[in-house]
Amino acid sequence: MWDERYSTDDYVYGTEPNDFLREQVALIGEAPKRVLCLADGEGRNGVYLAGLGHWVTSVDASSVGLRKAARLAEHKGVALTILNADLTEHEFVPASFDAVVSIFCHVPAAGRPHLHRQVIRALKPGGVLILEAYTPDQVPRNTGGPDTPDRTPTAAELDAAFAELEIALSRECEREVIEGRGHTGPGCVVQFIARKR
Ligand SMILES: C[S@@+](CC[C@H](N)C(=O)[O-])C[C@H]1O[C@@H](n2cnc3c(N)ncnc32)[C@H](O)[C@@H]1O
Numbered sequence: 167m168w169d170e171r172y173s174t175d176d177y178v179y180g181t182e183p184n185d186f187l188r189e190q191v192a193l194i195g196e197a198p199k200r201v202l203c204l205a206d207g208e209g210r211n212g213v214y215l216a217g218l219g220h221w222v223t224s225v226d227a228s229s230v231g232l233r234k235a236a237r238l239a240e241h242k243g244v245a246l247t248i249l250n251a252d253l254t255e256h257e258f259v260p261a262s263f264d265a266v267v268s269i270f271c272h273v274p275a276a277g278r279p280h281l282h283r284q285v286i287r288a289l290k291p292g293g294v295l296i297l298e299a300y301t302p303d304q305v306p307r308n309t310g311g312p313d314t315p316d317r318t319p320t321a322a323e324l325d326a327a328f329a330e331l332e333i334a335l336s337r338e339c340e341r342e343v344i345e346g347r348g349h350t351g352p353g354c355v356v357q358f359i360a361r362k363r
Pocket residue numbers: 168179184204205206207208209210211225226227228231251252253254269270271272273
């Protein structure tokens with residue numbers, strides 16, 4: 167499905183970074199840091215972070231999306247490490263990243279416990295998780311996001327999954343999400359920030 171959606175010349179979610187990431191990016195710290203960008207799709211967030219001087223690994227299940235991410239990185243003159251993997255199965259090297267960025271990473275509920283454990287595992291002590299995703303309240307809207315609640319987390323789910331981290335922010339809110347033609351208006355999101363102890 168994602169390969170098909172990304173098989174266009176334009177960038178479905180644009181080439182500018184996600185608003186929440188831009189707001190919170192200072193939490194990653196002074197570059198260069200090792201940053202893992204989950205479900206980075208066509209690379210707008212990974213390329214942004216690489217442009218700030220970070221060493222970024224962009225992971226996604228869509229090879230078409232990742233080819234576009236590589237093209238965007240080349241166009242912007244930045245380096246991006248690309249990893250084509252299914253996040254519901256992939257295992258990361260322990261304590262290998264200073265930050266994990268998860269923007270609109272919507273995997274099925276059955277795969278999320280594995281992914282959440284991998285996020286904790288991949289973070290170095292002191293490393294930060296920055297996450298924004300649509301919540302179940304977004305599903306009936308037509309401004310973007312999954313068409314099934316199964317792929318959408320709640321703040322309560324994230325609080326429980328990341329209880330061993332120091333949670334700095336966990337909120338559900340509505341905000342205007344204008345990010346490419348894929349995200350086109352008021353959206354119900356969860357915004358979550360936590361740091362590994
Ligand atoms: C809504 S897009 C968001 C892309 C990017 N984070 C952004 O904000 O522009 C969701 C992305 O999740 C990826 N994805 C969905 N399921 C996945 C999985 N199981 N493993 C890895 N990536 C997955 C899709 O390929 C797609 O690129």
